[in-house]
Amino acid sequence: MKLLTHNMLSCHIKNVRNGYPFLIEVVKVSEHEADFDPDFLKHIFPRINWPAFLQGAQSLGCREGLPEEAAESMLEDEGFLKRFHHALLEVFLEEGSLVCPETGRKFPVTKGIPNMLLNEDEC
């Protein structure tokens, strides 16, 4: 699971109000190269919840070089784009868990796939 996906996931347990962002518990992280596409990065940037992204990057160990706050103007900086690209699309949570910030419910991640199935009493 990429941090791009982590940024979009939110806990869907019934009646949970503050299910975003998931905390990440890491067992294994991997890296795979992805095509560098500045156009896509610029397209998606305004939608990225930056604090959630930083929190995720911190957990996956790729926080370094990412600014505390992000502004649209940084997209002109190639160096920033490269680091953003790397953390967003090239670092993967392989094994671990996503933890709902409200309930503490853990959703296991195996082979990079988060298991978001709910129990009957959660839906």
Added chain:
Amino acid sequence: MGKGERPEHMAPPDIFYNEDEARKYTTNSRMINIQSTLTERALELLALPQDGLPRLLLDLGCGSGLSGEALSEAGQVWVGLDISAAMLDVAHEREVEGDLVLGDLGHGLPLRPGSFDGAISISAVQWLCNADRAGHDPRKRMKRFFETLYMSLRRGARAVLQIYPENHKQAEMLVAAAMKVGFSGGLVVDYPHSTRAKKYFLVLMVGTSISVPTAKGLDGGEPEDEEEEAAAEHVQVAGRDRNKRRRTGSGKGDGKGREWVLRKKEQMRKKGYDIAPDSKYTARKRKRVV
């Protein structure tokens, strides 16, 4: 497809799409053609701006990634969700580009508002019309699915869901459920006059109400090029394959029966999957709402 041959009648999706089925499904070149043709048509109906920019899309019921691969080929970025761990395992092995999530559409999508530029679903959403477990209420599951889908899309975005409804009523029930949560749009039926080529696409829009796109083959025509021909044969091929397996499988010709399902469930449990306990409902004839 005749009665009793639909996968939706045989077992819940996470049981039906087991390891065997997932592998067979994904290596069948005919199936690959059909699913990518359907995906290309869905993309056409999604009507993304033609500016060469990759969009972030959802693939709902992504399975082993056949539809997703067609999205990648079209230069799109995607996240896929499916209820079958076996299908997702095959997708993972094949190193598809999209991220994968194990989830049940009927539980609603675990997504934050306004996160996606569009959604497609190929041959999956008709499963929501069945009550697969004790306590399943198809109407409630559809509502949950559509309301969370609506929320997860950006304004002006579309969702195109290709479905195999059992009858027109099922299709209409899905449309009604979608409209109720705020979507506009409706059903596009390609080749409506052809029993073989007929294809249903639910075309849904968020926050705009432009008219529903035009279907293909309204003049009574049939698909012309080879790939569409393949898509046209989907139903028959699927029926034939299944008949064959049935005959060779149990030897009794009554499909994957209760015993088979119980065995499968036990196997899945041993592998550590969280499988519903067996009950009198297990592998019973599936109840449908319409």
